[in-house]
Amino acid sequence: MSLFEAVAILLAGCAAGTINTVVGSGTLITFPTLLAFGVPPVTANVSNTIGLVPGSLSGAVGYRRELAGQRSRVLRLCSASALGALVGAGLLLKLPPGAFEAIVPVLIVLGCVLVIAGPRISSWIARRHEASGGLPVNGAWWVWPLVAATGVYGGYFGAAQGVLLMAVLGIGIDETLQRLNGAKNVLVAVANGVSGIVFAVVADVDWLVVVIIACGAIAGGQLGAAYGRRLPPTVLRWFIVAVGAIAVAAFLL
Structure with a gap:
């Protein structure tokens, strides 16, 4: 690997760590x-999956104030991410390369639509639960299985995993987007970490690439936390949609 290639990968890792902390889709870089x-x-x-794990952890640390009071919720959802990631990693190692990626653009578009419609859907769900005292602290019953499904996707490829997670969490949990974004960073770190452990044992990993991406992603995670947590809810929502649209374009073009 030349010095130019190493620097380019380092910068790509930094950009990915920043974007992943704010929304997701850093893998597309x-x-x-x-x-x-x-x-x-x-x-x-x-190698990319393993290298981005430290960046997600860095972003989660940057969002530690938003994570306050969410311990039980996050731990419960981490089990879903971990289980899904194990399945996704297995699919990557067993299925033909294009089998799962064929539906990636559809999933990302669906995630963007859900993010846009999130407030209205959340209000409707909240009204439905008013009679029983509102949404549970950990969210609607279907949040756990859908987080597990995003874990499957994250374990297989992972681009725009954050967009899908924010759609699920934003609709199913009565919480601010910034606090949910902090939870999202932890869930992505778990999904990438679990699948990364599987890959480290049974797949061909370029550890130099892993180290370079990790160094960039750690710095990017702090940058994303510093600026992303200041975004107003509406701006954050449309930023998520913009990133998702770019992700779809990248897959289709």
Whole structure:
């Protein structure tokens, strides 16, 4: 690996760490960068997944104030992310390369639509639960299985995993977007971490790439937390949608 390639991957990792902390889809920066420098697709995917874990943890630390009071909720949902990630990692190792990616654009578009419609859907759900005292603290019953489903996707590829998670959490849990964003960073870190452990044991990992991406992602996680947590809810919502739209375009073009 040349110095130029190392610097480019480091900067890509920093950008990915920043975007992942605020929304998600940082993989759309690092993955194509690795492919451009000749890293085989599967190796690039698994190395990228492991390398971005420290960035997600860095972002979660940056959102620690927003995470206050969410311990039981986050721990419960972490089990869903972990279980889903195990399934997703297994799919990556067993299925043909294009089998799952065919529905990725559809999932991202659905996530964007849900983010836009989130306030209205949340209000409708809240009204439905008023008679029984409102939504449970941990969210509607379907939040756990849908978080597990996003974990499957995250374990397989992961681009725009954050967009999908924010759609699920924003609709199913009565909480502010910024606090849910903090929870999202933890859930993504768990999904990537669990699948990363699987890949480290059974897949071909480029550990130099992992270290370089991790260094950039850690710095990016702090940058994303510093600026992302200041965004007003409406701005954050539309930023999520914009990132999701770019992700769809990247997959289709």
